[in-house]
Amino acid sequence: MSDLKACYHCGDDCHVEIKQDDKVFCCNGCKMVFEILSENGLNQYYDIEQKPGVKPVNSGNKYQFLDNEQISETFYDFKSENQCKITLFLPKIHCSSCVWLLENLTLLNEGILKSDVHFTKKEAYISFNPNKISLKGVTHLLDKIGYPPSFEKKEIRSKKKLNNSFFIKLGVTGFCFGNIMLLSFPEYLGLSNDFSETISFFLQLVIFGLSLPILFMPAWDYIKSGYKSLRTKHINIDVPVSIGIITLYLKSTYDIFFEHNASYMDSFAAFIFFLLIGKWFQNKTYNALSFERDYKSYFPIAVSKIEDEKEVITPIQEIIKEDTLLVRNGDIIPVDCILTEGNANIDYSFVTGESMAQPIELNEKLYAGGKQLGTNIKVKVLEKVNQSYLTHLWNQTAFKQEESSYSKLNTKLSKYFTISIIVISIISGIIWFNIDSSKAVNVIVSILIVACPCALALAVPFTFGSTLRYFGKTGFYLRNAFTVEDISQITDIVFDKTGTITYANTSDISFIGKELNKEELKSIVELANNSTHILSRNICELINLSISEKKLESFEENIGKGIFGKFNNGDEYKIGSSKYIELKDEENGNTKVYIKKNQDVLGYYLFKNLYRTGFKEMIESLKENYTIHILSGDNDQERENLEHIIPIKENIHFNQKPIDKLKYIESLQKTGKSVMMMGDGLNDAGALKQSEVGVVLSENIYNFSPASDGILSAKKLTLLPNFLTFSKKSIIVLKACFAFSLSYNLIGLSIAITGNLTPLIAAILMPISSISVVFLSVILIQYIYNKTLKNN
Amino acid sequence: MEILFVLIGISISMAVIFLGLFIWAIKSGQYEDDYTPSVRMLFDENKPKEIKK
Numbered sequence: 001m002s003d004l005k006a007c008y009h010c011g012d013d014c015h016v017e018i019k020q021d022d023k024v025f026c027c028n029g030c031k032m033v034f035e036i037l038s039e040n041g042l043n044q045y046y047d048i049e050q051k052p053g054v055k056p057v058n059s060g061n062k063y064q065f066l067d068n069e070q071i072s073e074t075f076y077d078f079k080s081e082n083q084c085k086i087t088l089f090l091p092k093i094h095c096s097s098c099v100w101l102l103e104n105l106t107l108l109n110e111g112i113l114k115s116d117v118h119f120t121k122k123e124a125y126i127s128f129n130p131n132k133i134s135l136k137g138v139t140h141l142l143d144k145i146g147y148p149p150s151f152e153k154k155e156i157r158s159k160k161k162l163n164n165s166f167f168i169k170l171g172v173t174g175f176c177f178g179n180i181m182l183l184s185f186p187e188y189l190g191l192s193n194d195f196s197e198t199i200s201f202f203l204q205l206v207i208f209g210l211s212l213p214i215l216f217m218p219a220w221d222y223i224k225s226g227y228k229s230l231r232t233k234h235i236n237i238d239v240p241v242s243i244g245i246i247t248l249y250l251k252s253t254y255d256i257f258f259e260h261n262a263s264y265m266d267s268f269a270a271f272i273f274f275l276l277i278g279k280w281f282q283n284k285t286y287n288a289l290s291f292e293r294d295y296k297s298y299f300p301i302a303v304s305k306i307e308d309e310k311e312v313i314t315p316i317q318e319i320i321k322e323d324t325l326l327v328r329n330g331d332i333i334p335v336d337c338i339l340t341e342g343n344a345n346i347d348y349s350f351v352t353g354e355s356m357a358q359p360i361e362l363n364e365k366l367y368a369g370g371k372q373l374g375t376n377i378k379v380k381v382l383e384k385v386n387q388s389y390l391t392h393l394w395n396q397t398a399f400k401q402e403e404s405s406y407s408k409l410n411t412k413l414s415k416y417f418t419i420s421i422i423v424i425s426i427i428s429g430i431i432w433f434n435i436d437s438s439k440a441v442n443v444i445v446s447i448l449i450v451a452c453p454c455a456l457a458l459a460v461p462f463t464f465g466s467t468l469r470y471f472g473k474t475g476f477y478l479r480n481a482f483t484v485e486d487i488s489q490i491t492d493i494v495f496d497k498t499g500t501i502t503y504a505n506t507s508d509i510s511f512i513g514k515e516l517n518k519e520e521l522k523s524i525v526e527l528a529n530n531s532t533h534i535l536s537r538n539i540c541e542l543i544n545l546s547i548s549e550k551k552l553e554s555f556e557e558n559i560g561k562g563i564f565g566k567f568n569n570g571d572e573y574k575i576g577s578s579k580y581i582e583l584k585d586e587e588n589g590n591t592k593v594y595i596k597k598n599q600d601v602l603g604y605y606l607f608k609n610l611y612r613t614g615f616k617e618m619i620e621s622l623k624e625n626y627t628i629h630i631l632s633g634d635n636d637q638e639r640e641n642l643e644h645i646i647p648i649k650e651n652i653h654f655n656q657k658p659i660d661k662l663k664y665i666e667s668l669q670k671t672g673k674s675v676m677m678m679g680d681g682l683n684d685a686g687a688l689k690q691s692e693v694g695v696v697l698s699e700n701i702y703n704f705s706p707a708s709d710g711i712l713s714a715k716k717l718t719l720l721p722n723f724l725t726f727s728k729k730s731i732i733v734l735k736a737c738f739a740f741s742l743s744y745n746l747i748g749l750s751i752a753i754t755g756n757l758t759p760l761i762a763a764i765l766m767p768i769s770s771i772s773v774v775f776l777s778v779i780l781i782q783y784i785y786n787k788t789l790k791n792n
Numbered sequence: 793m794e795i796l797f798v799l800i801g802i803s804i805s806m807a808v809i810f811l812g813l814f815i816w817a818i819k820s821g822q823y824e825d826d827y828t829p830s831v832r833m834l835f836d837e838n839k840p841k842e843i844k845k
Binding site for chain 2: 172
């Protein structure tokens with residue numbers, strides 16, 4: 001537990017205290033945001049929530065592509081001479097203060113006319129005057145106060161959300177259902193016997209009229225879907241549903257116009273209404289997350305092309321062979337290319353899984369997707385974007401497959417159900433024909449009506465829908481409700497190493513060298529705090545001392561190599577790689593950060609892979625029921641450590657390229673296994689797609705992640721066994737609900753076969769069966785949640 | 793009992809009006825965002841102020 005003060009703006013620990021007014025900040029970035037807000041009278045930001053700020057990270061030239069008119073145009077929702085409207089995705093929105101600040105953006109710049117925030121989607125709708133501020137200006141303003149926009153295609157996020165037309169259908173159906181039931185009351189209470197013919201017929205006509213909207217809107221969709229399914233020679237849940245709908249409707253129409261009797265319209269309306277409610281419950285989506293991303297969302301939108309000595313911002317698709325590009329510190333290499341100028345130090349961890357950055361020599365090849373850590377470099381393009389070594393991965397058949405959006409259990413059950421119902425009705429019809437032929441048709445129709453799979457069709461939406469919601473509450477976000485079923489069937493789990501089972505940004509750090517005294521440690525912290533490099537930050541956190549008195553005089557950073565500082569007592573410190581401090585070192589695969597004071601090398605900080613807390617225990621509880629595999633793109637430095645943890649040593653593989661991972665999963669599937677892949681980077685993209693369930697493990701769920709079936713928050717990795725148990729138990733619940741609903745069908749069938757079915761009985765049976773099945777599934781899932789996931 | 797014709801006619805028409813209002817409310821985009829208005833409600837009014845340049 002550290003006694004460091006918390007930053008007034010973002011709440012992080014202040015290793016070096018930066019003071020302003022009477023408040024303490026962790027860095028100049030936070031202090032600057034505070035100053036901007038104070039100057040513009042926006043201090044209320046800090047009153048609404050405690051420490052609401054986000055530490056601003058210098059985005060450098062990230063938004064340079066907005067200088068290109070052609071590219072900027074594609075982002076506008078509306079453009080006119082004096083007003084432009086744009087929707088921006090701001091993943092850092094996280095509290096009510098954020099909403100307040102962003103909706104008061106007009107106070108920060110008079111070019112901004114209006115701004116509205118949609119909290120759950122994490123979007124801001126901004127209107128601005130292009131004559132007073134450009135799109136790039138708006139973006140930079142947002143970046144400065146800690147809410148950098150993320151420009152990605154809107155269609156990738158919030159797909160498949162139920163749109164307005166669904167809710168209108170639901171509303172109309174509910175309206176008609178309620179009114180039909182109301183008008184059926186006399187029938188239920190037995191009072192309709194006192195009515196005259198005209199009034200009875202009038203009521204039935206009104207009921208018929210109310211049933212028409214239901215028939216033409218939602219009911220028609222189910223019938224169409226059932227018909228389509230039959231055409232492909234398969235029977236899914238919509239087939240028995242359609243049979244039920246059609247029978248109910250035709251019999252009711254016949255009853256109203258030819259027999260002048262009470263009809264089954266109330267059951268018809270109830271049936272459709274409950275189905276729609278089920279559909280609504282099942283369709284929970286997470287608006288601000290995306291399960292569809294491919295490499296295009298990770299690569300930059302535009303790059304700097306060098307044309308006649310000048311820098312031209314070019315959209316990435318227009319880059320062709322032989323072009324010369326300029327790549328800056330922190331930029332992603334967009335295409336396969338050759339280094340022509342500068343010092344390249346490439347971090348391939350996201351693309352190949354290698355945890356250490358690689359220095360590249362002149363005229364050596366650089367691969368698309370790597371990140372440059374160092375000064376600017378110039379490269380010559382070898383292939384277009386979609387022809388690079390990495391993006392070829394997306395040509396695999398795994399990526400062409402459609403995602404499933406139906407339940408396999410449900411479909412299997414529907415097949416047996418439909419066939420048995422048809423057989424029963426034919427047999428009963430034949431029997432009745434021989435006893436009393438006038439009743440035969442009636443009985444057949446009654447059987448088809450009462451076999452209506454209302455409860456059956458509700459079991460899946462409510463069981464999986466509840467499970468989906470509980471998972472989301474605990475930090476595991478699934479693509480859709482049917483993923484729960486896939487999860488329950490897996491036999492093997494494959495883990496990526498770098499970033500998945502190890503922390504991406506923290507390491508196991510130990511200092512090898514002379515024992516450092518307090519003054520030396522403080523100097524190191526003060527110097528390292530000035531650098532934003534991940535290794536410097538890790539060192540500050542390790543030493544964990546706060547600096548109140550500043551002794552550093554000058555500071556110099558050689559990006560990617562090291563930092564140099566002069567202190568007011570004459571000491572000179574150098575922190576960096578062995579090359580930077582001019583020391584010869586044998587490469588042995590681990591990251592080392594050396595400390596040099598004046599002319600002495602004090603030692604080095606050794607950075608090793610740090611496995612996530614609880615990883616070992618998690619594997620212990622998983623290994624009984626699942627076969628565990630590790631696929632890493634890194635070298636086999638860690639083989640020994642992993643062999644202690646993973647039961648079967650042959651299942652650990654290193655130096656896996658992205659395509660190797662995909663092929664491995666494929667080979668497992670050929671032996672009949674069902675695989676869950678857990679990864680975090682583009683190097684896992686193929687494996688994630690190929691496996692039955694692909695899960696991305698993410699420190700920040702709103703950041704880029706490759707296409708997957710689920711996103712698991714990194715803090716909850718150790719709960720994986722619980723999630724797997726939950727999914728298996730939810731299948732048991734589903735089967736229990738099926739059995740329960742089938743029992744109602746049996747009761748109804750026995751009434752129908754003996755020729756005793758009346759509209760009143762149907763009107764009671766259907767709601768009771770539906771509500772009790774829904775109730776059962778919700779209660780059971782809640783019980784399982786309490787036992788497996790709650791209190792974690 | 794003939795009054796029933798009139799009564800049912802009136803009640804259905806009234807209900808249809810409300811259904812129409814419901815459809816209009818959905819189409820106007822009111823339900824696009826059902827969380828942010830709850831947060832927005834709690835903010836203080838902005839006091840008018842000159843922006844320092």
